[in-house]
Amino acid sequence: MKPQEQRHFDAVIIGSGMGGLGAAVELAMNGAGTLLLEQHNLPGGYATSFVRGRFEFEPSLHELGSAGFVESEKRGLKKYFEDEIGADIAFARVPEAYRLILTEKKIDVNVPFGIDAFIQTVDKQVPGGGRHAERYLSLCGEIIAALEYLAEAGSAADKRKLLQDYGNFLRTSPYTMREVADSLKIPREVLDLLYPYFCYIGVPESRQSFMLFGALLYSYIAYGAVIPRMRSHEIASAMIAKFEEHGGLFEANTKVEKILVRKGRAVGVETSRGETILCDTVVSNAGPPLVYGGLISPETEVPPTALRNLNARILGPAGFVVYLGLNSSARELGLSSYSYFISPHMDTDVIYESMKQFEGPLMQASVCLNAAIPDCSPPGTTILSLTTVYTPGVWDSVTPADYFTLKNRLAGKMISQFEEATGVKLRGHIEEIEVATPQTFSRYTGTYNGSIYGWEPEPWDSIIPRALSEEKERYIDRLYFCGGYGFRTHGFSGALFSGRKTARDIISGLPGKEVTV
Amino acid sequence: MKISVKGPARDLAAFFLLGARRRRHFRRATSAPPAAGAMNRLAEKLHPGRLELAVESVRFETPDTRTFRLTRHGGGELPYFRAGQYLSLKPDIAGNRITRPYSITSLPENALDPGFYEITIRKRDGGFFTGHVWETWEAGSRIESSGPLGWFGYEPLRDAKNLVFLAGGCGITPFKPMAADILGSFPDVTILLLYGITDRGSIIFKDDLSAIEEAYPARFRVVYVDSGPAASGCDDRRVFETGFIDRRIIARYVSSPRDATFYVCGPPAMHRLVESEVGSFGLAPGRIRREAAGDTIDVAAEPGYPAEKHGRQYRLTVHSAGGICTIPARAAESVLQSLERAGLAPPSECRSGECGYCRSKLLSGKIYGINNHHGRRMADAGFGYFHPCSSYPLSDLEISVPVDPFVRRT
Ligand SMILES: Cc1cc2nc3c(=O)[nH]c(=O)nc-3n(C[C@H](O)[C@H](O)[C@H](O)COP(=O)(O)OP(=O)(O)OC[C@H]3O[C@@H](n4cnc5c(N)ncnc54)[C@H](O)[C@@H]3O)c2cc1C
Ligand SMILES: Cc1cc2nc3c(=O)[nH]c(=O)nc-3n(C[C@H](O)[C@H](O)[C@H](O)COP(=O)(O)OP(=O)(O)OC[C@H]3O[C@@H](n4cnc5c(N)ncnc54)[C@H](O)[C@@H]3O)c2cc1C
Numbered sequence: 001m002k003p004q005e006q007r008h009f010d011a012v013i014i015g016s017g018m019g020g021l022g023a024a025v026e027l028a029m030n031g032a033g034t035l036l037l038e039q040h041n042l043p044g045g046y047a048t049s050f051v052r053g054r055f056e057f058e059p060s061l062h063e064l065g066s067a068g069f070v071e072s073e074k075r076g077l078k079k080y081f082e083d084e085i086g087a088d089i090a091f092a093r094v095p096e097a098y099r100l101i102l103t104e105k106k107i108d109v110n111v112p113f114g115i116d117a118f119i120q121t122v123d124k125q126v127p128g129g130g131r132h133a134e135r136y137l138s139l140c141g142e143i144i145a146a147l148e149y150l151a152e153a154g155s156a157a158d159k160r161k162l163l164q165d166y167g168n169f170l171r172t173s174p175y176t177m178r179e180v181a182d183s184l185k186i187p188r189e190v191l192d193l194l195y196p197y198f199c200y201i202g203v204p205e206s207r208q209s210f211m212l213f214g215a216l217l218y219s220y221i222a223y224g225a226v227i228p229r230m231r232s233h234e235i236a237s238a239m240i241a242k243f244e245e246h247g248g249l250f251e252a253n254t255k256v257e258k259i260l261v262r263k264g265r266a267v268g269v270e271t272s273r274g275e276t277i278l279c280d281t282v283v284s285n286a287g288p289p290l291v292y293g294g295l296i297s298p299e300t301e302v303p304p305t306a307l308r309n310l311n312a313r314i315l316g317p318a319g320f321v322v323y324l325g326l327n328s329s330a331r332e333l334g335l336s337s338y339s340y341f342i343s344p345h346m347d348t349d350v351i352y353e354s355m356k357q358f359e360g361p362l363m364q365a366s367v368c369l370n371a372a373i374p375d376c377s378p379p380g381t382t383i384l385s386l387t388t389v390y391t392p393g394v395w396d397s398v399t400p401a402d403y404f405t406l407k408n409r410l411a412g413k414m415i416s417q418f419e420e421a422t423g424v425k426l427r428g429h430i431e432e433i434e435v436a437t438p439q440t441f442s443r444y445t446g447t448y449n450g451s452i453y454g455w456e457p458e459p460w461d462s463i464i465p466r467a468l469s470e471e472k473e474r475y476i477d478r479l480y481f482c483g484g485y486g487f488r489t490h491g492f493s494g495a496l497f498s499g500r501k502t503a504r505d506i507i508s509g510l511p512g513k514e515v516t517v
Numbered sequence: 518m519k520i521s522v523k524g525p526a527r528d529l530a531a532f533f534l535l536g537a538r539r540r541r542h543f544r545r546a547t548s549a550p551p552a553a554g555a556m557n558r559l560a561e562k563l564h565p566g567r568l569e570l571a572v573e574s575v576r577f578e579t580p581d582t583r584t585f586r587l588t589r590h591g592g593g594e595l596p597y598f599r600a601g602q603y604l605s606l607k608p609d610i611a612g613n614r615i616t617r618p619y620s621i622t623s624l625p626e627n628a629l630d631p632g633f634y635e636i637t638i639r640k641r642d643g644g645f646f647t648g649h650v651w652e653t654w655e656a657g658s659r660i661e662s663s664g665p666l667g668w669f670g671y672e673p674l675r676d677a678k679n680l681v682f683l684a685g686g687c688g689i690t691p692f693k694p695m696a697a698d699i700l701g702s703f704p705d706v707t708i709l710l711l712y713g714i715t716d717r718g719s720i721i722f723k724d725d726l727s728a729i730e731e732a733y734p735a736r737f738r739v740v741y742v743d744s745g746p747a748a749s750g751c752d753d754r755r756v757f758e759t760g761f762i763d764r765r766i767i768a769r770y771v772s773s774p775r776d777a778t779f780y781v782c783g784p785p786a787m788h789r790l791v792e793s794e795v796g797s798f799g800l801a802p803g804r805i806r807r808e809a810a811g812d813t814i815d816v817a818a819e820p821g822y823p824a825e826k827h828g829r830q831y832r833l834t835v836h837s838a839g840g841i842c843t844i845p846a847r848a849a850e851s852v853l854q855s856l857e858r859a860g861l862a863p864p865s866e867c868r869s870g871e872c873g874y875c876r877s878k879l880l881s882g883k884i885y886g887i888n889n890h891h892g893r894r895m896a897d898a899g900f901g902y903f904h905p906c907s908s909y910p911l912s913d914l915e916i917s918v919p920v921d922p923f924v925r926r927t
């Protein structure tokens with residue numbers, strides 16, 4: 001191949017997770033010369049898949065909430081994929097919210113999607129509890145409406161309208177889940193049924209932003225959820241195809257080792273293959289801990305305020321997942337639900353403390369993929385994945401020699417917990433097993449210390465404060481971030497739309513360019 | 518319904534002060550740079566992208582088989598691994614950068630202390646890489662390698678407690694460390710090794726296997742199955758069988774095959790035979806574990822391969838690293854081999870279609886995929902991705918190939 005001279009792009013994007021892909025597609029569609037660099041050999045970051053024997057596993061995604069596939073009005077991801085970028089991705093509906101098994105409390109209940117059905121289920125489980133659930137959900141609905149208004153209005157948001165129409169949103173946003181639940185006087189037995197999605201954020205009710213949790217709960221319950229038929233690798237592949245179709249250049253197996261900064265301005269990157277690439281804008285899907293903890297070159301260009309910003313946050317949980325390919329059908333095994341949320345109880349502060357112990361994590365959120373996609377594995381087989389989370393740091397002392405034994409033992413514990421809670425026998429049916437630990441997530445996505453959800457979103461670091469300070473907190477000129485560390489916080493659609501927004505900010509800042517979508 | 522948490526005025530003030538609260542948190546924090554992530558470091562230790570190794574010593578196993586002890590160039594510990602894993606060596610032979618997988622034949626603990634791997638290579642007649650090794654490798658030779666890779670090995674949550682290893686020829690390599698490691702770590706596991714050989718005078722690892730048998734007399738047993746010309750039926754039955762490994766021989770040593778997990782590693786012909794033989798026991802699918810087969814030597818023997826294409830020559834138009842070139846390709850060779858022959862240094866690891874590391878995009882043309890592209894992701898079929906290591910051209914092709922992450926840009 002011909003050696004090439006120095007390359008220059010309008011934008012270089014570091015990393016092709018959902019955030020990087022969201023930014024890449026938007027930039028390319030608007031005509032920006034864009035290079036997307038990915039250290040792994042596949043695009044997607046967490047949005048990926050892996051094959052073992054007869055099974056193709058979904059590594060991360062449990063469900064895409066607020067996707068717009070269930071409502072009458074086309075919105076969210078459905079609108080994005082179908083109308084904005086024209087990507088054809090096949091999705092399957094997630095059949096129900098969750099089966100909640102609280103072993104100590106002797107609770108085992110199937111919780112459906114749909115506001116009314118949800119309230120009825122709560123009322124049946126806790127007589128008289130329905131009206132509490134109704135109040136709580138109705139407040140959560142107001143949160144979503146306010147967020148939608150703010151997203152639509154952008155900088156034109158009107159304070160008077162906010163005060164008039166979204167007062168409850170304003171008055172509850174500064175608080176934690178606990179503060180809001182206390183003020184509403186929701187009985188504990190009802191909270192037990194409302195709180196299980198806490199595990200998708202991994203921050204306890206005493207510190208978790210109510211606003212963020214409320215939005216998440218409402219969007220799942222009211223709008224349901226979907227999952228791509230061919231694992232989330234299908235989403236990543238479809239987005240890369242669109243990116244390339246619009247003239248973007250994707251290069252896998254290429255790690256960015258340096259972000260070149262001159263006098264406070266990002267001017268290019270240096271890759272693991274020894275190439276220096278210049279550009280007008282750098283967009284990083286690698287999180288701030290990686291960027292400010294080693295990528296900025298020279299190091300003296302790291303602003304101390306950026307480090308303060310970083311050190312003020314608590315890094316969210318690291319993942320631990322047991323992937324099982326089972327040699328019997330879901331029906332033969334007795335697996336009838338999609339999501340299994342299993343824990344002794346739903347005291348989220350106690351569960352959070354348990355995430356700090358090796359043997360600890362009390363809660364698992366497990367998925368039987370066949371319940372949504374019956375043919376996701378060959379006839380007569382089943383895919384089941386058992387997920388829990390650890391506080392970063394718990395695994396720090398693990399040595400290579402202990403690593404395999406340890407992960408095996410913990411996987412065994414999670415299998416037993418599932419078997420005991422559901423009465424389903426898994427041992428003896430395991431045809432393939434793979435275990436992902438905090439190390440595994442760092443290995444494949446480079447994520448800092450295995451963290452899978454970015455920073456813990458306390459009220460002062462929830463969507464609104466993040467969004468309002470994005471501009472101010474851009475400490476290095478022409479260096480933008482996108483993905484789970486961004487204003488929308490973690491999750492597939494959050495990461496994706498944060499990337500799209502970053503791209504739009506960049507485009508609207510370019511002279512003579514206007515956003516076309 | 519109007520909701521208030523701490524009084525409407527206080528609530529609103531709290532909302533509009535969120536930004537100030539945020540800045541206060543920042544002001545109180547230190548500006549120390551973040552420490553290197555412990556999980557990122559562990560990932561680097563367990564799964565380094567590349568290793569620079571050096572041959573420390575060479576041992577002669579049989580007339581055509583040698584064991585090479587490899588240490589880290591410059592010294593130090595090597596990545597720990599699971600017995601049964603392999604290294605993907607990345608030699609550069611006169612400008613041809615190729616890869617070759619070799620099972621690690623030493624024990625996992627030796628990787629940490631004193632810090633070596635062993636690999637055991639059988640020379641192939643006219644072998645491109647093995648010929649090169651025989652000619653050039655000696656103490657001090659340097660070789661680039663991947664970290665330990667592969668999924669062949671014992672998994673206590675998945676496998677039975679009675680293990681049956683079926684080895685053929687140099688397919689014995691992963692079983693030597695597996696036997697010692699499993700027996701040492703899992704006191705409730707028993708292992709039977711049926712080892713297909715063709716010459717009793719030159720059996721790879723005969724002494725090592727005897728030593729393991731002596732250490733675990735009740736739990737490990739080796740039976741050699743001799744299909745060579747000199748084989749006779751009258752030998753000591755406790756050690757030798759005659760013929761090929763088949764259901765009759767297996768049944769003689771395994772009382773209840775359905776309660777065992779079988780592991781197979783050997784030449785393709787042995788895989789085929791053994792699978793139909795073991796298959797007759799009606800085992801659950803996960804109870805037969807197969808090591809990756811590596812390059813397919815004779816694609817014409819594969820089911821569904823259009824025989825008339827076999828002798829053809831095609832042209833590959835290759836997009837890689839931002840450039841384009843056209844290279845020749847033989848129908849009888851995998852697309853990966855053609856790329857390697859042309860000196861394009863494509864990425865690969867398992868060379869068997871299963872790991873996906875060579876994943877490339879087919880822009881136009883037709884290919885034949887071994888085992889119907891068994892390791893390919895579902896979505897990849899729709900978006901036109903394929904695995905060059907297990908795909909053969911059936912026409913001229915235009916493809917896009919990723920770079921190898923460790924080959925510097927020129
Ligand atoms: C077990 C698990 C379950 C989850 N369940 C759900 C769920 O049910 N629903 C949901 O919405 N979300 C879920 N998530 C969260 C979701 O997967 C993530 O929030 C989202 O995918 C993050 O996207 P991202 O763009 O921020 O980052 P990532 O996916 O981490 O992408 C970062 C990318 O950048 C690349 N990169 C990093 N550094 C460099 C470098 N120096 N050079 C080049 N490339 C680099 C990485 O390789 C990676 O591809 C789950 C996550 C996990 C792990
Ligand atoms: C998981 C795994 C583990 C293995 N473990 C072992 C082991 O422990 N011990 C062992 O001995 N073997 C092992 N093998 C097999 C080993 O990887 C090699 O296939 C074997 O040693 C033959 O190598 P060779 O290059 O000498 O043979 P060859 O037959 O020469 O190589 C294979 C192909 O290389 C191609 N080739 C020829 N010339 C060139 C050229 N100029 N440029 C590029 N390509 C060319 C040819 O098309 C040929 O088909 C293992 C295989 C696998 C998949």
Ligand code: FES
Nearest residue numbers: 866868870873906
């Ligand atoms: S090298 Fe593993 S699939 Fe091709």
